[in-house]
Amino acid sequence: MNEPWSEGELLDDAARALYLALLADGGLFRVDEVSPADLPALGRLLAARLVSSQLDGSYWTVMDPRAAAGRLGAELRAAGARLLAQAEEPPPQLAELIRAYDREPAISDARAVVRQVTGKPLIQQRLEHLALETGQEMLMAQPGGARPAAMLPHARRAAREWRERGLELRTIYQPGARLDPPTAAYAAYASGLGARIRVLDEDFRRMLIMDRRIAVVAGGTEDQVASFVEDPVLVSVLVDAFERDWARAERVRWEEPAAVGDDPLPALPALLAQGMTQRQAAARLGLSERTVAAQIARLRAQYDAETLFQLGWQLRGVGDD
The missing domain is CATH 3.30.870.10 (Endonuclease Chain A)
Incomplete structure (x- = not known):
C-alpha cells in the first residue's frame, strides 16, 4: 500500500501556482502544452490527484481539491490505524529479544511477590x-x-x-x-x-x-x-x-585498630596453649563463647589445625623465640 502523500511535500509553491494557472485557463489542458519547467510540478499535482487524464489521454483536467482532501484524510486515518495497531505489538527486532528475556530463569517472573533464585x-x-x-x-x-x-x-x-x-x-x-x-x-x-x-x-x-x-x-x-x-x-x-x-x-569505632591495649583477645592463644576449652577461655576473658569461637576459627585456619587440641599444641611456645 502506498504511503499517504504529504501536503507539504507535494503541494509546494510551484505545484499550487501551476494548479491555479490551469484552473484559470479553464481547467482543461494537454500535457504537451505544459512547459518543461512545470513538468515536475505537474507530477506532484498528479500524485496528489489534483489533475487527471480524460478520454483517450489526449486531454487532462484539474480535479476538485475537496475530493483530494477527502482521499488524503482517508489515507491518513488508515495510516494512523496501522500505526496504532503496530504500537500494540513490539517491533519484530525486539520481539525476539523479549521472548528470550522472558525465558531466562534468572529474570522471568521478576515481579513475583516472593521469588526464589538459586545459584x-x-x-x-x-x-x-x-x-x-x-x-x-x-x-x-x-x-x-x-x-x-x-x-x-x-x-x-x-x-x-x-x-x-x-x-x-x-x-x-x-x-x-x-x-x-x-x-x-x-x-x-x-x-x-x-x-x-x-x-x-x-x-x-x-x-x-x-x-x-x-x-x-x-x-x-x-x-x-x-x-x-x-x-x-x-x-x-x-x-x-x-x-x-x-x-x-x-x-564500634572502626577507625581504631581492632586490637587495642585493653582488648583481652590477644591473651586467647596463651589460654588455648594451656589446654583451656572454648567455654573456659570465654569465661576467663569475660567474653561470649561466640566471640571466642570466631577467633578460634581464625586461629585454626592460620595454623591449619583440625581440632582445638591440635591448635593448643601448636600454640605452645608461640612468642618464646
Missing part, C-alpha cells in the same frame, strides 16, 4: 540490578564474621558508589568481623564514607533490604539460594526485625 551468579546478577534501582537506603545483615577477602575490593567500590548517590548504609556484623583485619579495614573505610556498621553477638540470617521496598534473604549457609521479597507486608516485617537487631547491636 550465586544468578543471585548476584539480580542484586546488582536491584542496587542500581535503589535510591535512598540499604540495610544489610552480614553474619559469619570475616567477609570473603575476594569480595572486599568490590564492597569498597560499591560502598563508595552508594554513598556518592546519597544512599544511607547500615550494616550489622557478628563479632568475628572485628577480629579479621581485612574486614575491619573495609569497615573503617566504609565508616569513613558515612556508613554505619555495628556488631551483634547473636545469630541472625543474611539479609539485604533496599529502600524498604525489596528484601533479599539468604536461604542457606552456602548462600546458594536467596528469596527476593517484594510483598509490602513481608518487607515491613523484615525491616522491623532488622531495626530490633540494630538497636541491640554494639557501636
Whole structure:
C-alpha cells in the first residue's frame, strides 16, 4: 500500500501556482502544452490527484481539491490505524529479544511477590540490578564474621558508589568481623564514607533490604539460594526485625585498630596453649563463647589445625623465640 502523500511535500509553491494557472485557463489542458519547467510540478499535482487524464489521454483536467482532501484524510486515518495497531505489538527486532528475556530463569517472573533464585551468579546478577534501582537506603545483615577477602575490593567500590548517590548504609556484623583485619579495614573505610556498621553477638540470617521496598534473604549457609521479597507486608516485617537487631547491636569505632591495649583477645592463644576449652577461655576473658569461637576459627585456619587440641599444641611456645 502506498504511503499517504504529504501536503507539504507535494503541494509546494510551484505545484499550487501551476494548479491555479490551469484552473484559470479553464481547467482543461494537454500535457504537451505544459512547459518543461512545470513538468515536475505537474507530477506532484498528479500524485496528489489534483489533475487527471480524460478520454483517450489526449486531454487532462484539474480535479476538485475537496475530493483530494477527502482521499488524503482517508489515507491518513488508515495510516494512523496501522500505526496504532503496530504500537500494540513490539517491533519484530525486539520481539525476539523479549521472548528470550522472558525465558531466562534468572529474570522471568521478576515481579513475583516472593521469588526464589538459586545459584550465586544468578543471585548476584539480580542484586546488582536491584542496587542500581535503589535510591535512598540499604540495610544489610552480614553474619559469619570475616567477609570473603575476594569480595572486599568490590564492597569498597560499591560502598563508595552508594554513598556518592546519597544512599544511607547500615550494616550489622557478628563479632568475628572485628577480629579479621581485612574486614575491619573495609569497615573503617566504609565508616569513613558515612556508613554505619555495628556488631551483634547473636545469630541472625543474611539479609539485604533496599529502600524498604525489596528484601533479599539468604536461604542457606552456602548462600546458594536467596528469596527476593517484594510483598509490602513481608518487607515491613523484615525491616522491623532488622531495626530490633540494630538497636541491640554494639557501636564500634572502626577507625581504631581492632586490637587495642585493653582488648583481652590477644591473651586467647596463651589460654588455648594451656589446654583451656572454648567455654573456659570465654569465661576467663569475660567474653561470649561466640566471640571466642570466631577467633578460634581464625586461629585454626592460620595454623591449619583440625581440632582445638591440635591448635593448643601448636600454640605452645608461640612468642618464646
